[in-house]
Amino acid sequence: MKKFLAVAGSLMLAASVLMTGCGGGGGGDKKAADTNKEWKPTKDVKVIIAYKAGSGTDTGARLLLNNAKPYVGQTMVIENKPGADGKIGWTELTKAKPDGYTIGFINLPTYTTLAIQPNAPFNDQSIVPICNHLTETGVVVVKKDAKWKTLKELVADAQAKPGELKASTNGVKASNHTAAQLLAQSAKFQYKAVPYGGTADQLLALRQGEVDFSCAKVADIAKLINGDKAELRVLGLFAEKRDPQLKDVPTLGELGYYNKWYGSARALVAPKGTPENIIKFYETAMKKTMDDPKVKEAHQKAGMATDYKDSKALGALIKEQMDFCKNVVTKLYDK
Incomplete structure (x- = not known):
């Protein structure tokens, strides 16, 4: 009898392992499946702006986000978190839950300049790129x-x-x-x-x-x-x-002075760990918003021109700006 129970137990264990390996309810596989299926928000989305209301970043963000509801499906609620040159807002953004309900704007190269400072509360890996909005x-x-x-x-x-x-x-x-x-x-x-x-x-x-x-x-x-x-x-x-x-x-x-382009990129990002399907949703929704003729006209009236870059291109820009900050910006302040 004991021998029978031992054999039966072994068979049940083997079946359990086989089912888990084939996706029969394993937690890891369910999580992977969740990140691959289509996602869209079911409640308001918080968007952190690391500067005060009325700033250039805030003005541009409102032109974009106030017109995004037809494409996002929910209200994009701006929360201004100014202070410490952007560090306060960006620290909160990078520590937010990566569930798609908190995203935010970064400014380049200010974000990357702060990211390379000693004991910085965030770095270039603390965020996931969504898309670029403006290049000024x-x-x-x-x-x-x-x-x-x-x-x-x-x-x-x-x-x-x-x-x-x-x-x-x-x-x-x-x-x-x-x-x-x-x-x-x-x-x-x-x-x-x-x-x-x-x-x-x-x-x-x-x-x-x-x-x-x-x-x-x-x-x-x-x-x-x-x-x-x-x-x-x-x-x-x-x-x-x-x-x-x-x-x-x-x-x-x-x-006869500085002879290269210099300015700022203003871009949407999400906290580290945000799943790819969420990033893809916002990437697509923001592209549709920026392509909307009414949105383009509103930007033009404000003296702005949208400059959409997808998540991959924005990721390359962030890397480029990290290099610029390390190799150029740091030297400006060493003198």
Whole structure:
């Protein structure tokens, strides 16, 4: 009898192992199957913006997400988490549950600049790329009534008064600080960088006369340079050729300064571990949203142009920006 029970037990165990190996209810196989089947959200989706309301990132994100419901099926709820040059919002984003109900925007190269710092709370592996939204070119701006009419005049004054001119930035080593460094080091002058909580605050400081100049992105200053109530003047463009919308503004390279493109990419990402089917859903939904003629028109009216890149292309861009931060940005602040 004991021998019979032992044989029976062995047969049951073997059958159990065989069923598990063939997908007969094994947990691992069920999880794999879940990640392969189609996914879509069944409740509101939280989207973290690491900058305050009214910033360039926030403005662009709202133009996109407020029109995304027909393609997402649910409301995209923006949560602004400003502070520490973006670190507060991005730390929360990277630590969120990877279930598709929390995604967020990153700004490049600011995200990658922070990611390579010692003891950073996140890195390039803490996120999964979804798609790129905007690619914005950098500009040098002053107040509309500033005494400098050209970038050459600003540089000459800065060279004559080493360290006296002040530039507002969107945070220490953030994207616009890096732009100011690229300008200053290529034009061989010293200045004082004054960090603010983000681009909106940075440009407000310039408009109020707290600083002498700033570096920002085209979309950030679009509403501040046109019309009778224009408050700012653009002196230079971080590009290899002129922008048709700013045809009278020279590139820095034309003037003998930094001669490569520099700006910011604003992209949607998810926390590490987010399944591929969720990433694919948002990648497709955002592509449809950006292709919507009404969405394109809304961006154009705001001085923005969408620049969709899928998850693979965005992943390559993040890697490229990591290399840029390691090999170029770090050297700007070592001097």
